Amino acid sequence: MSSAPSSLTDRVQTFSFDDGLAAVRFIGAACAFIEEAGTATIAGNGGGRFALHDGVVLETAGDGRRLLTCGDDGTVRQLDADGTVTIRASQKGRWVDHVALGPDDSFAYSVGKTAYMVPAKGEPKSLDLPSTVGGLAFAPKGMRLGIAHYGGATLWFPNAQGVKPETLVWKGSHLGIVFSPDSRFVITTMQEPALHGWRLVDAKHMRMTGYPARVKSFTFTSDGKWLASSGSGEVILWPFATKEGPMGKQPGMLAPSSTGRVTQVACHPKDPVVAVGYEDGMVLMARISDGAEILLRAPDGAAVSCAAWRADGGAVAFGTVKGGAGLLEF
Numbered sequence: 397m398s399s400a401p402s403s404l405t406d407r408v409q410t411f412s413f414d415d416g417l418a419a420v421r422f423i424g425a426a427c428a429f430i431e432e433a434g435t436a437t438i439a440g441n442g443g444g445r446f447a448l449h450d451g452v453v454l455e456t457a458g459d460g461r462r463l464l465t466c467g468d469d470g471t472v473r474q475l476d477a478d479g480t481v482t483i484r485a486s487q488k489g490r491w492v493d494h495v496a497l498g499p500d501d502s503f504a505y506s507v508g509k510t511a512y513m514v515p516a517k518g519e520p521k522s523l524d525l526p527s528t529v530g531g532l533a534f535a536p537k538g539m540r541l542g543i544a545h546y547g548g549a550t551l552w553f554p555n556a557q558g559v560k561p562e563t564l565v566w567k568g569s570h571l572g573i574v575f576s577p578d579s580r581f582v583i584t585t586m587q588e589p590a591l592h593g594w595r596l597v598d599a600k601h602m603r604m605t606g607y608p609a610r611v612k613s614f615t616f617t618s619d620g621k622w623l624a625s626s627g628s629g630e631v632i633l634w635p636f637a638t639k640e641g642p643m644g645k646q647p648g649m650l651a652p653s654s655t656g657r658v659t660q661v662a663c664h665p666k667d668p669v670v671a672v673g674y675e676d677g678m679v680l681m682a683r684i685s686d687g688a689e690i691l692l693r694a695p696d697g698a699a700v701s702c703a704a705w706r707a708d709g710g711a712v713a714f715g716t717v718k719g720g721a722g723l724l725e726f
Contacts, residue, residue, distance in 0.1 A: 401680060401689035408692055408722040413437065417715025419465075421458035422706040426477040427713050427723050428463060430456055436475055439723055446479045457497045460665075460707030464503055466492035472505050485514060496532035496541070504532050504541050511543050513554040521554045523561065530571040535579050544570040544584045549594070551582070564594045566601065572612075577620035581641050585611040589627060591634070595641060602643055604634055613660045617668055622648070622684060624670050626658040631672055633684065651682040651689055660714070662703040671712050673700025679714050679722070693722055 415431040422428070426440035434449035449467035456465045463475045464484065472485040472495055485492070487507045494506045501516035506529035514520045527546035534541055543550045546569050551562040569587035576583070581602070583593040589610050593602035604625075611627040621637040630652035634642040651658070656676030663670050668684040671692070679693035679700055693700075698718035705712050715721040 401691045403691040404681075404724060405691055405694060408724045409439070411437070411439070411721040411723070413715075413719035413721060416717040416719055417701050417721055418453040419456040419458075420702045420704050420713045420715050420721065421456055421463045422460055422704060422711070422713070423458070423463050423475065423477040424461065425706070427706075427711065428475060428477075429713070429715055429721050430465060431719070434467060434469075436479075436481075438477065438479055440477075442478075444479050446475070446481060448473060448475060448481055454491065455494050457495045457503070458704070459497050462497060462501075464495050464497060466495040466505055468492075470507075472503070485512070485520070494529055494532045496534055498534040498541070499539060502539070504534065506532060506543075509545075511541065511552070513539075513541060513552075515555075523550075523552050523554070525550060530569065531573040531584070533573045533575055533582075535575045536577055537579060542573045542575060542582050544573040546570065549573055549582060549584055551596075564599060566592050566594075568592075572614065574614065574616065574623075576623075576636055576641075577616055577618070580639070581636060583614070583623060585614055585625075591623075591625065593641065595639075595643075600643070602641055604642060604647070607632070609657055613658075613662075615661055615663050617663045617670075617684070618665055619668070622668075624650075624661040624663055626661055629653055629657050631658055631661055631670055631682065648684075650684060650687060651680050653678065655695060656699075660700045660703045662705055662712070664709050665705050665707055666709045671703045671705065671714065673703050673714055673716075675699040677716055677720070679703065681712070692724060693720075696720070 415433040418432040419430040436448040451469040531544040548565040570584040572585040589607035591604035607627040614625040623634040631650040633648035656674040660673035676695040678695040698716040703714040711725040713723040
């Protein structure tokens with residue numbers, strides 16, 4: 397670092413788990429730490445440790461109110477703040493690779509080349525893709541599901557009968573996917589060290605390259621002005637404040653480190669602040685406006701695997717590949 401950041405490490409509640417952390421999510425005021433091996437530990441609401449999956453957790457999705465997980469046991473499960481676990485979908489003998497939360501109580505998940513949308517009421521609907529699903533995301537408004545796959549992304553309106561899904565084409569393997577908060581852009585992360593995007597009004601392409609490593613974590617700030625991403629020795633911030641998005645613009649950079657690449661980014665739900673995790677185990681909070689940094693976890697060699705904010709912005713939590721974790725309430 398160019399200068400030593402301020403520190404709040406003495407205020408962080410620390411945890412140690414048997415397995416690496418697949419995710420950390422908030423359910424209301426409670427914080428859930430999800431271990432890769434299928435166990436969940438809840439801090440708050442009385443706490444406790446709960447069996448979640450009969451196997452490896454492959455992905456999680458949370459909105460501050462609901463928490464869904466999927467795994468190699470072929471299920472999608474819902475974890476409530478009191479530790480109750482409910483099976484929401486099941487595919488016997490198959491891996492459920494991805495999961496995403498939709499409007500109301502709807503959700504989506506994928507198995508191989510098929511994406512499923514499960515409405516709050518009624519029967520699930522499915523869509524077969526040309527290749528294995530790489531990622532799922534719902535648009536912020538309406539019932540539209542974005543699906544990343546080899547060769548681009550597909551936008552599906554599962555409730556619109558007779559409406560053909562729209563395909564956004566770009567060669568290569570597309571993995572994660574996210575919509576901008578105003579639904580004007582959709583962005584995918586790729587198997588190569590790059591992001592790719594489309595402006596939805598005209599399907600204009602946006603290539604976001606120059607990363608030394610594959611981007612595994614990316615998220616928009618709450619106001620939609622910036623897309624924060626991992627994959628480099630600092631947070632890469634792509635500008636999205638104008639109608640052109642990042643086209644023709646250089647990205648900003650935040651929280652540089654000389655000792656390890658960024659592995660996780662989590663944007664504050666209200667303010668222009670990013671929680672940043674690094675491959676050497678360090679965790680910072682960084683303010684976009686002036687680059688100010690606060691240390692939350694000193695480096696210990698265990699890469700940060702997850703980070704998340706509480707919906708009201710009053711707490712942040714993180715975990716590592718070796719089972720170390722922390723929770724800071726403000």
